[in-house]
Amino acid sequence: MQNLIRILLAVVAVSAASNAMAQSGNAERGKYVFATAGCGTCHTAEKGGAFLAGGRELKTDFGSFFTPNITPDKETGIGGWSDEDFARAVQKGVSPDGDQYYPTFPYTSYVRMTQTDILDLKAYLDTVPPVRNAVRDHDLPFPFSIRLSMIGWKLLFFDKSPFEPDPTKSAVWNRGAYLVNAPGHCGECHTPRNLLGVVNNNLALSGNKNGPEGDSVPNITPGEGGIGDWEHDDIISALEIGLLPDGDFLGGAMTDVIEDNTSKLTAEDLNAIATYLTALEPIASND
Amino acid sequence: MFSVRKTLRIGLFAATTFAVVAAFSSFSSDEASADGHHYKDRNAAMKSLGGNMKKLGGAVADGNNADAAAAAKAISAIAAKMPALFEHKEIPTASRAKPGIWDNMADFNAKVAALGAAADKVAAGAAAGTLGSDPKPVVGSIGKTCGSCHKVYRGPKV
Numbered sequence: 001m002q003n004l005i006r007i008l009l010a011v012v013a014v015s016a017a018s019n020a021m022a023q024s025g026n027a028e029r030g031k032y033v034f035a036t037a038g039c040g041t042c043h044t045a046e047k048g049g050a051f052l053a054g055g056r057e058l059k060t061d062f063g064s065f066f067t068p069n070i071t072p073d074k075e076t077g078i079g080g081w082s083d084e085d086f087a088r089a090v091q092k093g094v095s096p097d098g099d100q101y102y103p104t105f106p107y108t109s110y111v112r113m114t115q116t117d118i119l120d121l122k123a124y125l126d127t128v129p130p131v132r133n134a135v136r137d138h139d140l141p142f143p144f145s146i147r148l149s150m151i152g153w154k155l156l157f158f159d160k161s162p163f164e165p166d167p168t169k170s171a172v173w174n175r176g177a178y179l180v181n182a183p184g185h186c187g188e189c190h191t192p193r194n195l196l197g198v199v200n201n202n203l204a205l206s207g208n209k210n211g212p213e214g215d216s217v218p219n220i221t222p223g224e225g226g227i228g229d230w231e232h233d234d235i236i237s238a239l240e241i242g243l244l245p246d247g248d249f250l251g252g253a254m255t256d257v258i259e260d261n262t263s264k265l266t267a268e269d270l271n272a273i274a275t276y277l278t279a280l281e282p283i284a285s286n287d
Numbered sequence: 288m289f290s291v292r293k294t295l296r297i298g299l300f301a302a303t304t305f306a307v308v309a310a311f312s313s314f315s316s317d318e319a320s321a322d323g324h325h326y327k328d329r330n331a332a333m334k335s336l337g338g339n340m341k342k343l344g345g346a347v348a349d350g351n352n353a354d355a356a357a358a359a360k361a362i363s364a365i366a367a368k369m370p371a372l373f374e375h376k377e378i379p380t381a382s383r384a385k386p387g388i389w390d391n392m393a394d395f396n397a398k399v400a401a402l403g404a405a406a407d408k409v410a411a412g413a414a415a416g417t418l419g420s421d422p423k424p425v426v427g428s429i430g431k432t433c434g435s436c437h438k439v440y441r442g443p444k445v
Contacts, residue, residue: 215442215443216444217443218443218444237423240423240427241423241427241430241431242430242431242433242434243344243426243427244337246338246341247336247337247338247339247340247341247344248333248337248340248433249340249430249433249434250434251434251436251437251438251439251440252437252438252441252442252443255434255437255438258434259434287443287444
């Protein structure tokens with residue numbers, strides 16, 4: 001009987017330990033998730049800003065946003081955050097204090113990331129050097145300055161549905177779909193938005209007249225004006241080194257995306273993205 | 288009746304004037320400029336850069352060092368001409384050039400010089416036979432300088 005109790009206790013202990021393991025992320029893997037999610041580009045100020053210490057100005061039709069410090073600094077960064085705080089911020093757009101985030105922060109895409117990716121990402125962010133940098137408030141005109149208005153916006157427009165793999169498609173296609181639509185948040189720039197800043201998913205990835213810095217962003221579906229005449233490997237070259245099929249090189253905001261993110265993806269993931277993009281329903285350009 | 292004709296005449300005059308002004312402004316801004324510089328020359332130079340980048344990639348993949356060196360040298364030669372091509376501010380509607388080029392000419396020219404230096408380095412590597420057979424790092428070493436300039440000074444497609 002004593003032996004049985006001992007075994008049962010051991011089983012309970014092992015199970016508790018494995019649960020605890022499942023709760024904490026893998027920082028090494030998280031570094032790669034970080035590359036897929038592209039956090040560094042927006043959360044690092046231009047012209048020599050400290051890594052992830054925020055302060056980059058994002059000019060939009062709704063006003064200027066200043067990205068927050070996401071280093072582990074306890075006072076000005078996210079140092080005191082629990083895993084739950086982090087997941088709620090990244091996937092629900094709510095701060096640990098209950099403040100609503102504006103969807104300039106693409107939680108609208110990150111909501112589709114897996115819990116493993118979220119926890120690993122948090123574990124990686126915990127390892128970067130903490131930087132004390134209090135970032136100024138956003139510069140938004142009334143009524144956009146009212147954060148509470150985001151509750152209504154989310155109620156109406158925030159699609160919280162998780163990423164669902166399509167069983168009729170290959171594992172490679174599904175990995176590409178996940179990377180593009182969840183961490184990669186490609187649609188946040190490449191899909192047109194309406195006057196209320198809502199992404200029009202009927203025209204997903206078909207280009208956007210009003211992207212970062214007011215520049216238009218191209219169609220990346222195989223539709224007219226898009227990437228229909230690109231080879232599979234052309235997409236990989238563009239994401240890896242910025243090379244276009246005609247020997248030209250990408251510019252604009254995509255330069256940072258390539259340098260900080262897509263150039264760091266594995267060959268398998270680049271192949272998955274190319275597989276997914278080339279198989280998209282063709283939509284004529286909206287850029 | 289007279290007033291209808293008068294209206295027609297005024298309308299015709301206005302339309303003709305508009306057409307002439309439109310044609311003239313199109314000529315003056317899109318076709319050629321008084322100082323002889325020409326955005327189409329810039330476009331042609333950029334296209335030639337792209338063509339040579341493709342040639343370079345193909346040559347590296349084929350292990351053809353002579354062709355790789357020739358493409359890299361052609362890129363360097365175009366880079367050397369860039370400052371003159373962009374000397375005068377011309378931004379016709381078809382152009383993707385951003386005004387910042389002419390506000391930050393020293394920076395723009397430094398970026399162009401980086402393009403030339405990167406191409407020279409590849410040409411030297413081709414001559415020494417040290418480029419390897421993977422075109423991406425070779426093309427990418429030059430392309431990085433293209434991207435750094437396009438990032439700031441080139442607008443989206445028009």
